Amino acid sequence: MRDYAVLMDSKDPLASQRNAFYVPEHDGRDALYFCGNSLGLQPRGVLPLLEQEVMDWRKYAVEGHFHAQNPWFSYHSIVTESLARIVGANPSEVVAMQTLTANLHLAMVSFYRPTKERYKIVMEAGAFPSDQYAIESQVRFHGLDPEDAIIEITPREGEHIIHHEDIIDAIKENAESIALVMFSGIQYLSGQRFRMKEITEAAHNAGAICGFDLAHAIGNVELHLHDWNVDFAVWCSYKYLNSGPGGIGGLFIHEQHAQNPDLPRFAGWWGYEEETRFLMKKGFIPSYGASGWQLSNAQVFQLASLRASLDVFDGVKLEDVFAKRDALTAYAEQLLMKLKEDMPHLPLEIITPKDTAERGAQLSLLFHEHGKTVIDKLLADGIIVDWREPNIIRMAPAPLYNSFKDVYEFATRFRKHCADLFGIQ
Ligand SMILES: *Cc1c(COP(=O)(O)O)cnc(C)c1O
Numbered sequence: 001m002r003d004y005a006v007l008m009d010s011k012d013p014l015a016s017q018r019n020a021f022y023v024p025e026h027d028g029r030d031a032l033y034f035c036g037n038s039l040g041l042q043p044r045g046v047l048p049l050l051e052q053e054v055m056d057w058r059k060y061a062v063e064g065h066f067h068a069q070n071p072w073f074s075y076h077s078i079v080t081e082s083l084a085r086i087v088g089a090n091p092s093e094v095v096a097m098q099t100l101t102a103n104l105h106l107a108m109v110s111f112y113r114p115t116k117e118r119y120k121i122v123m124e125a126g127a128f129p130s131d132q133y134a135i136e137s138q139v140r141f142h143g144l145d146p147e148d149a150i151i152e153i154t155p156r157e158g159e160h161i162i163h164h165e166d167i168i169d170a171i172k173e174n175a176e177s178i179a180l181v182m183f184s185g186i187q188y189l190s191g192q193r194f195r196m197k198e199i200t201e202a203a204h205n206a207g208a209i210c211g212f213d214l215a216h217a218i219g220n221v222e223l224h225l226h227d228w229n230v231d232f233a234v235w236c237s238y239k240y241l242n243s244g245p246g247g248i249g250g251l252f253i254h255e256q257h258a259q260n261p262d263l264p265r266f267a268g269w270w271g272y273e274e275e276t277r278f279l280m281k282k283g284f285i286p287s288y289g290a291s292g293w294q295l296s297n298a299q300v301f302q303l304a305s306l307r308a309s310l311d312v313f314d315g316v317k318l319e320d321v322f323a324k325r326d327a328l329t330a331y332a333e334q335l336l337m338k339l340k341e342d343m344p345h346l347p348l349e350i351i352t353p354k355d356t357a358e359r360g361a362q363l364s365l366l367f368h369e370h371g372k373t374v375i376d377k378l379l380a381d382g383i384i385v386d387w388r389e390p391n392i393i394r395m396a397p398a399p400l401y402n403s404f405k406d407v408y409e410f411a412t413r414f415r416k417h418c419a420d421l422f423g424i425q
Helices: 002-010 017-020 046-067 072-085 100-111 129-141 163-175 196-205 287-292 300-314 318-342 371-380 404-422
Strands: 093-095 119-125 148-154 177-184 210-213 232-235 249-254 348-350 363-367 387-389 393-397
Touching: 017 210, 046 129, 046 300, 072 196, 072 249, 072 300, 072 363, 093 100, 100 129, 100 210, 119 129, 119 163, 119 196, 129 177, 148 163, 148 210, 163 177, 163 196, 163 371, 177 196, 196 210, 210 371, 249 287, 287 363, 300 371, 318 363, 318 404, 348 371, 371 393, 371 404
Parallel strands: 119 148, 119 177, 177 210, 210 232
Antiparallel strands: 093 249, 232 249, 348 363, 363 393, 387 393
């Protein structure tokens, strides 16, 4: 098994990308970091790019808006092309701004427009809490009752993964009353990837709008938002996009909505048409496309760190990233399944789908008992994975900086800790 890791690392076209990141240390050696789904590692390019802006601020102060090396006036656009490539969009459909939850609210102001007949939202049960609260509060904002207006799709009895047919059936059954279908691209807890193209199609066939939260999908899985006709999408950039804590969020608005004057929005001056913005005129005129949803002037430091991370993405083929993702995750899964086979009483179940088309990099390991004890052992041993209540350890090998050897090491040490805790049967 170790030979496989050595062989795979030796022919990995992304192997050298690990050097583009700082890997945290544990007891004088590299930690085994598998939390790229929560907070990506720091690209080495971050500090120089941040320093550039901090020094330009020192040197130019307000003049930096136009005279900095990268003028701040248009700084938000330095990430647009790279983001557009990653989400499969035209540059005018994408903007980096605010944070994920703020963008979800802003998008829902424009795209969740309930009427007496059509007011329901279809979403996954157990969505990330921020999404649940945003959606619930939007529903209340319109004077509606979340119990009535929100249709949650749950896994079937005793299962952890939502059946795709159950999503499609719910959309069909409620076709008359649905205003919005809102799903995550990848479920944060189970690691399930939803079939975004088909869900969008079903939503549109029902006459509804379709939006996605791409927090765990961007930089992790194949996205073709434009071709799939997704109406809007939001994301954060600190997970697989490695932009750092509290990193800048993003918004996708499909071109077909770019110039729709009927769409309400909560506007701000940075969404105003660029050429005439500084005439400071009364009456909001939105700039074309997603940038017309901006509120405030560019968050330069956040954008600088995202730019550094996107430099890494720009230097690689996305197909290589996705192929390595599948291979790494399958390898981790295979080693864990072997462990299960050798220790039939291990209270472990991998709940993430087996089919690579139905998942990204993450594996969610459900412990029927003693999960907390296991993760404490792992963390104390420099194996950085995370814990989600009530009983799930999430691990995600990130193809840009994790190696097959990392996965092998993980499995070997995981096996040792489990043997200590549970005894080999
Ligand atoms: C990480 C994550 C968030 C985080 O929202 P912020 O506004 O960036 O704090 C929201 N939704 C999902 C699905 C997430 O995975």
